[in-house]
């Protein structure tokens with residue numbers, strides 16, 4: 001029978017001498033020491049980094065983080081390892097459970113028979129990766145011999161459950177996270193979904209085969225709670241290629257949501273997270289991140305947050321009809337019925353914090369119902385999705401864009417997406433290489449890039465969430481400026497700007513995971529910068 005207590009605990013390491021470190025800094029709890037002497041020795045260096053924030057709480061948000069001193073863009077305010085991580089509990093990517101690379105088509109773990117990259121993958125016996133859960137998965141090897149015997153959704157919940165034996169502190173950290181269980185009752189769709197996909201399968205196929213008392217807390221309620229905790233607090237990690245994982249971090253999860261976040265984060269190859277301010281943060285300000293997509297309109301963002309994170313966002317961007325002057329949700333006003341001339345105004349939600357607000361024009365008295373506005377945007381969403389998937393000719397995209405701009409503000413998120421596609425095809429599609437473009441087309445590409453960059457600057461001032469979008473815009477803008485130069489539009493300013501744009505592209509993509517589109521663009525940008533320097 002499996003003895004789960006035999007699996008060893010991790011130790012923390014002294015920052016000074018790398019030996020076992022049972023003490024942590026009382027201020028930030030982020031740095032560990034073997035003894036008081038090393039802590040004292042390290043204080044001179046540590047004091048400027050210590051205690052970047054404190055934990056506070058209020059009724060509306062629960063716990064949140066507040067800057068305990070003025071914070072500058074570059075500094076690391078939090079570096080921490082995950083308490084648990086693994087394949088996503090919803091739509092997981094099949095991975096080798098030892099190293100999270102794609103599994104080999106026939107290689108199997110020799111104990112539990114789950115797919116792996118190589119039976120000798122070191123992570124398979126490491127309890128911080130596959131080692132612990134392998135003991136439980138081995139209890140049902142017969143299932144692993146069936147073609148659909150691997151339900152990756154259960155892995156991360158199982159890893160969380162196993163912490164009650166392996167590391168009580170981490171177990172407490174997880175189980176104390178918010179799960180919004182009261183909004184995920186038995187009759188809800190979310191409950192039914194997890195009951196079917198995770199809870200029953202994990203219980204019936206594996207946990208029921210454990211010795212009685214091997215895992216004291218493994219009832220269906222506890223597993224549902226863990227699924228809620230992963231939904232509400234889990235952070236998605238792009239682990240290279242198309243692989244996405246999910247992780248729970250012991251402090252980072254306390255950061256509240258804001259639709260214009262003031263922090264950015266990235267992961268190192270061991271999934272340690274590093275959080276930095278993306279803009280200057282003054283003492284007393286709340287530290288925030290974004291739980292949703294920055295380029296969605298207010299209605300979509302708030303709906304997503306309500307459904308998945310169980311709160312109604314009331315941030316400055318959500319409160320403002322124009323979304324900080326970007327007009328990213330605005331529709332073109334077509335005036336009052338019977339009116340032949342356009343008033344030149346924009347239809348915006350009358351009260352964006354009201355779930356089904358009417359839309360009113362900012363110039364005339366024309367009004368749209370919530371449903372009329374929503375139906376129009378949803379109908380166009382399908383057309384935009386098709387265009388983005390099919391990537392038709394540049395001519396077709398321009399034609400579609402003209403149609404969109406008859407109905408929407410040129411900054412509307414649908415127009416944004418189509419324009420972002422257009423600037424990647426202008427200069428690269430057959431017959432539209434930069435050489436082939438007319439001056440009008442090059443100038444159009446330049447104008448679109450500048451316009452979209454100005455939106456990104458407002459909605460994501462520190463490039464924390466739109467790094468790839470921004471980097472593509474900067475790189476494409478540099479290509480268009482370089483083409484202008486090559487046509488004899490000599491100007492030192494153009495060269496300087498092109499160089500700065502490539503330098504910025506490289507910087508923005510600094511922490512992109514290997515083999516991702518971001519890291520590929522970064523490599524291309526490094527080569528381009530080299531060429532520009534030679535010119």
Ligand SMILES: C[S@@+](CC[C@H](N)C(=O)[O-])C[C@H]1O[C@@H](n2cnc3c(N)ncnc32)[C@H](O)[C@@H]1O
Pocket residue numbers: 060061062063064177178180232233253254255256257258309310311312313314
């Ligand atoms: C990842 S947790 C953050 C930590 C949480 N406040 C706690 O005390 O455990 C996400 C939850 O915090 C709350 N929250 C985060 N940002 C919020 C915001 N801007 N407004 C209201 N509630 C928020 C919501 O309950 C949300 O589901």
